[in-house]
Amino acid sequence: MKTILKNLSIIDWVNIIFLACLTFFLIAVFNKTPYPIETLLLYCGLFVFIIMFAIFRGSHLSPKWKRLILFINPVIFLIISFESLYMLVQYFNKNRYDALLDKIDIAILSVSPTIYIEQFTHPLFTDIFYLFYLIYFPMPIIILGVMFKRNMFVEVEKSLLIYLFTYYLAYILYFFVPAEGPRFFLLNEYAYPLTGIFLAEPIRQIVNTFEPNTLDVFPSLHTAILAVTMFVSYKYNRKVFNWFILPAIGIPISLIYCRYHYFVDMIAGLVLAVFSFWLASKIYDKISSRFVNHFGEL
Numbered sequence: 001m002k003t004i005l006k007n008l009s010i011i012d013w014v015n016i017i018f019l020a021c022l023t024f025f026l027i028a029v030f031n032k033t034p035y036p037i038e039t040l041l042l043y044c045g046l047f048v049f050i051i052m053f054a055i056f057r058g059s060h061l062s063p064k065w066k067r068l069i070l071f072i073n074p075v076i077f078l079i080i081s082f083e084s085l086y087m088l089v090q091y092f093n094k095n096r097y098d099a100l101l102d103k104i105d106i107a108i109l110s111v112s113p114t115i116y117i118e119q120f121t122h123p124l125f126t127d128i129f130y131l132f133y134l135i136y137f138p139m140p141i142i143i144l145g146v147m148f149k150r151n152m153f154v155e156v157e158k159s160l161l162i163y164l165f166t167y168y169l170a171y172i173l174y175f176f177v178p179a180e181g182p183r184f185f186l187l188n189e190y191a192y193p194l195t196g197i198f199l200a201e202p203i204r205q206i207v208n209t210f211e212p213n214t215l216d217v218f219p220s221l222h223t224a225i226l227a228v229t230m231f232v233s234y235k236y237n238r239k240v241f242n243w244f245i246l247p248a249i250g251i252p253i254s255l256i257y258c259r260y261h262y263f264v265d266m267i268a269g270l271v272l273a274v275f276s277f278w279l280a281s282k283i284y285d286k287i288s289s290r291f292v293n294h295f296g297e298l
Contacts, residue, residue: 132250223269
């Protein structure tokens with residue numbers, strides 16, 4: 001047991017704390033969700049997953065392959081935990097805050113932005129902005145991958161912590177501010193559906209397939225993770241930062257154009273990014289030396 005505890009990285013501990021939060025939400029909805037046993041088994045599996053990789057971190061496998069596997073580890077944990085949210089969020093809070101979020105948008109902008117931008121839609125634009133919406137997903141892996149390839153393991157670990165703070169705080173907020181977004185709430189207000197030439201529909205189907213929890217609007221993780229990615233790339237690799245400038249312009253527009261987010265979601269996402277970057281950086285600088293590096297002994 002002492003060996004396992006010694007081999008837990010700060011990333012592992014953050015995952016354990018978040019898993020404990022998810023377990024709390026599971027207990028709260030255990031008699032409401034149709035998936036109580038499935039979710040419990042999944043979270044037990046995720047805990048075993050963390051412990052297995054802590055043991056693996058102390059193995060004698062080639063450092064190159066070990067670090068690559070440990071690089072992939074938080075990504076797998078993050079994806080699985082996100083995919084589980086649909087089994088909990090909708091049963092934890094029966095309220096839906098779309099009407100409130102739309103009212104805030106109107107109070108700020110005097111119009112619902114997704115309705116206003118409808119006048120500028122065109123099939124070619126629709127394809128372009130759906131592509132921007134999709135490009136967001138690999139961006140964190142790209143910058144972290146570039147840093148990893150350059151053996152910047154301390155910087156990658158710190159950046160991973162910032163990303164996990166951002167994701168997990170957003171996931172927790174979904175439980176307290178569940179909303180579906182303009183594409184559902186304002187569906188009857190649009191004059192016509194968004195149709196592209198050949199990209200929009202396949203991308204929409206991909207997003208729908210891998211996003212079983214539709215109550216993930218507030219805050220906008222697209223905005224938050226995009227901002228964190230720009231912060232990280234600006235700090236550690238200006239060349240990648242320059243590559244990301246165009247997506248950083250197109251992605252926020254796509255969130256409104258493609259009817260996924262309210263404007264206030266995006267503001268909340270930006271605030272979350274700044275807060276997570278500041279807090280996770282402070283925590284990492286203060287206590288990371290007490291733990292083994294996520295990638296093992298350097």
